[in-house]
Amino acid sequence: ETGVTQTPRHLVMGMTNKKSLKCEQHLGHNAMYWYKQSAKKPLELMFVYSLEERVENNSVPSRFSPECPNSSHLFLHLHTLQPEDSALYLCASSQDNAPNYGYTFGSGTRLTVV
């Protein structure tokens, strides 16, 4: 496995379900990020982790809960979501937490809340 891997690629969930998105990076990076991408809007930063410590939480609703057990893995736990949470969720990693060299993105998880 190389790069940044996200699973699942697609997810349909009801508003009362609990699910988790997974991200794994094989690049030796030490910072990881969650972004939300909705139609007609810029990528929205959700969470930033550096060396497994959360360094930024961009006023994200508590129904989204991140977890970073080590520098290679990042999770986004989802519960009681709303239809407006349907979007593409992108994980990214970078060499440092002031990303001077840009990110590598995963393929994303397309989430649909019904």
Place this chain on the structure above:
Amino acid sequence: QKEVEQNSGPLSVPEGAIASLNCTYSDRVSQSFFWYRQYSGKSPELIMSIYSNGDKEDGRFTAQLNKASQYVSLLIRDSQPSDSATYLCAVNAGTALIFGKGTTLSVSS
């Protein structure tokens, strides 16, 4: 609120022409700037980074940076239909990148 502005387009150019994509940013202290390409249904892919005022060339792509004007641009020479995608401008805001909405480019053959 740090912001990155791009014209959403669509920008339509014929094959072989030069496509010019523009971006402005609000944070004067930003030091690193990026262009990502995103094909429909795919994730963004880094194509150019620039850190100093002036031009940086990589194949058919040239990034231009003017920090005094807070302006970044991307030129694509000899545009090909395979260049049709959305181009995202991103600015280093300290702990993360801030992205514009993207400009959709359509290259017709």
